[in-house]
Amino acid sequence: KQEVTQIPAALSVPEGENLVLNCSFTDSAIYNLQWFRQDPGKGLTSLLLIQSSQREQTSGRLNASLDKSSGRSTLYIAASQPGDSATYLCAVRQLGSSNTGKLIFGQGTTLQVKP
């Protein structure tokens, strides 16, 4: 059974710092991995999606990497800003299942960027 774990659970950094959020998964048979942002009381915003054949994806100050064999992904945020404060979730889409659209989520990392 696939399990997705995110470390740390919470993170507080001063503005301007570069930071890394970690996501690990137990079953490497994934189709893709996706990072989401969730603001308090809100839904999900998709940040980056990495297909299983890819190593990384970049969007602006965000860079996500994927090492499928080791079951790890990282989300790198450069030059953090207070507006980056949110909960970041990673989710994997599993292979080998008849339910092709099911996502399995990690517990999330709650980020606070202090001005």
Place this chain on the structure above:
Amino acid sequence: GAVVSQHPSRVICKSGTSVKIECRSLDFQATTMFWYRQFPKQSLMLMATSNEGSKATYEQGVEKDKFLINHASLTLSTLTVTSAHPEDSSFYICSAQKTTGGYGNTIYFGEGSWLTVV
């Protein structure tokens, strides 16, 4: 991009009553939709897979008779929380997969619905 709409975004209901949450794909057809639940400070957990024209598939531990799912058309799935209790208070969010299915299609999420049972 594709849009998935959920309604209502927030609802408060009395204990013992039922509440219905709608999930609509606005500009595409979705054979399959998914319902997730998120308790405070926890992650999203899949509750069930909603299949158009057939019965929903529930995850282990989710009560079928309490969380009724209907997917009567290719653009609408509904989740009804029956005889709601305070412990059902949670954030419910749906996602939808385009009709052609398979792994090649992006999953689109709704905005979520906050349910508070008093």
